[in-house]
Amino acid sequence: MKNVADIKADAEKPRRWGWWYVAELRLREMRGYVSYVVTSSFGNPLMYLLALGIGLANLIPQGIEGVPFLVFVAPALLMSTILTVGAEEGMYPVLSGFKWHKVFFAIHATPITPGQIVGGFLVHLTIRFAFTAGVFFGFLVAFGAVPFASGWLMIPIAILGAFSILTPLGAYAARLEDDTGQFALIQRLVVMPMFLFSGTFFPLSDVPDWLEWVGWVSPLWHATQLGRTVSYGAIEPIWLSATHLLILVAYAVIGGYFMHRSFVARLTR
Amino acid sequence: MSEPVIRAENIVKKYGDFVAVDGISFEVQRGESFGLLGPNGAGKSTTMKMIAAVSTRTSGNLEVLGMDPNTDGPAIRSQLGVVPQEDNLDQELRVRENLITYGRFFGMSHAAVAKRADELLEFAQLTDRAKSKVEPLSGGMKRRLTIARSLMNDPQMLLLDEPTTGLDPQARHILWDRLFRLKEQGTTLVLTTHYMDEAEQLSDRIIVVDKGAIMAEGSPAQLIRQYSSKEVLEVRYGSDKNKTVAKSIADIGERQEILPDRILIYSDNGERDLAVITNRGHHPTTSLVRRSSLEDVFLRLTGRTLVE
Known part of the structure; x- marks a missing residue:
């Protein structure tokens, strides 16, 4: 029989690299739906740019905030696409790992900890979001909607934005025993209003006062404003940009903390 | 006698007011095949989860391989093979990929997991299904794949929770044969079952559990002699x-x-x-x-x- 010291030495490698093994698993799983990821990554920006950049932009020849409508809306399109994927990934894939396919329980039967499962999950999604955001950004550059030099910063902002909505939803989904319509409600009552009232197609200042709070609580508005700042320059005071960043980090970190707690609670009860 | 691989003293698990395991004590020796026999809801699976270092006990002392599952869970789990009651194979992956990715969780190299996966596919009589998706496999095949997966890390101890529930008689016998081979090789087996024939076939020693407590303990023959x-x-x-x-x-x-x-x-x-x-x-x-x-x-x- 191995002694305790030998056993702990055996467990050292997974203790350090467990998060990566989980990310590796999820990347391998992604092979099964890679065509969906690639098609949607290329199809989404193309459709948005054709509809809004060429179609709707013609109706607003004067532009918004001193830039052409396409330039104004481009950061919002990228952010809303990645944040929507973030919201999706925080719901069904999390509940599925506990309820339908129970893969999280299988992983937790090995030296991998709940924290490493969450970590690997997020690392995989960082790669996925970076790919989708990178493709989207390429289209925006090609359409002349963003400058390459500073605009690339929209990619990390989009990833942070996606996590700011994904981790709170992940914390909630990991506590659910079943989906009896909660996810559909979240899509309709949280994600959709966020998309419509977060200064996506027009500045938040144009939204009626009584609806402006939606923008303030919405990670999408904060991510979009940051995106606009790195795309076509300072549109608001620096303290406000710093506030956007802080709010996104707060959502992502606090959400991540609670997501971890939910995973620990579900996996160790 | 060497140190027991499991030493449980008065372990208790409560969920709110409900007592799932009510102060049970037992020891399991290395190389032994140990069964927990009892009806559904007796507390067998909960006990198994505590041994598997995935469920924290409410009170009592528990040592697995000389460590406390509440504090050394990952180290203990690195030495275990676990066959859960419900199949939790990865449906997104092919048969062989299920073994490969699982082996990686133990820190095994890509080369090592590939070699081990092929050996275990052979053992589980699934070599010809290596590239198949998981979903179309029969219930017996899925169980054999789950057992193969649990052996990826060459575990010191194999935990089997109701290993043949839901299988037809032929699939059960194939599975028992595989488990018997492991027993012959000296693998410590701990299994829960509510099938008496399974407990008799596979266990050297049994505890009979009901309502979270141990009712009797001994070899199948001893128990039958004593109580029937x-x-x-x-x-x-x-x-x-x-x-x-x-x-x-x-x-x-x-x-x-x-x-x-x-x-x-x-x-x-x-x-x-x-x-x-x-x-x-x-x-x-x-x-x-x-x-x-x-x-x-x-x-x-x-x-x-x-x-x-």
Whole structure:
């Protein structure tokens, strides 16, 4: 029989690299739906740019905030696409790992900890979001909607934005025993209003006062404003940009903390 | 004697007010095949989860491989193979990929997991299904794949929670054969089951668990000797008549259990007792003489059947 010291030495490698093994698993799983990821990554920006950049932009020849409508809306399109994927990934894939396919329980039967499962999950999604955001950004550059030099910063902002909505939803989904319509409600009552009232197609200042709070609580508005700042320059005071960043980090970190707690609670009860 | 691989002292698991495991104590030695036998809801799976270092106990002392599962969970899990009650194979991956990705969780290299996966596919008789998706596999194949997956890290101890529940008889026998080979190789097996034949086939020693507590402990043969007779005569007269007839034959055998569908007569000679009953004019609709089983032990200990 191995002694305790030998056993702990055996467990050292997974203790350090467990998060990566989980990310590796999820990347391998992604092979099964890679065509969906690639098609949607290329199809989404193309459709948005054709509809809004060429179609709707013609109706607003004067532009918004001193830039052409396409330039104004481009950061919002990228952010809303990645944040929507973030919201999706925080719901069904999390509940599925506990309820339908129970893969999280299988992983937790090995030296991998709940924290490493969450970590690997997020690392995989960082790669996925970076790919989708990178493709989207390429289209925006090609359409002349963003400058390459500073605009690339929209990619990390989009990833942070996606996590700011994904981790709170992940914390909630990991506590659910079943989906009896909660996810559909979240899509309709949280994600959709966020998309419509977060200064996506027009500045938040144009939204009626009584609806402006939606923008303030919405990670999408904060991510979009940051995106606009790195795309076509300072549109608001620096303290406000710093506030956007802080709010996104707060959502992502606090959400991540609670997501971890939910995973620990579900996996160790 | 070497240090036990599991030492449990008065372990308790509560979920709110509900006591799932109520202070059970036992030890498992290296190389032993140890069974927890009991009906559904007896606390077997909860006990198994505590041993597997995935569920924290409420109180009591538990040592697995010399460590405390509450504090050294990952280290303990690095030495275990776990076959859960419900299959949790990765449906997004192919058969061989399930083994490869699982092996990686133990820190095995890409080369090592590939080699081990091929060996275990052979062991589980799944080599020709290596590239198949998981979903179309039969129940027996999925269980064999789950067992192969649990062996990826060459575990010191294999934990099997209801390994053959839901399988047809042929699939069960194939699985038992594989598990028996592991037992012969000296792998420590800990299994829960509510099938008495499974417990008898695979276990050197058993604890009978009911309502979170241990009712009896010993080898299958010891338990049968201690709590039952050599043979059991089962007679059926129809559900309305069993009780009435039982009164007239109450003196036959060492002991009787009157169930809704049949009367069990515990005896050292079932055929002889059947002849006595027939001579008294009580001809049963059907009769059966069999050897005593763990089911009878359980019935004696709890007054209930295992699959009630």
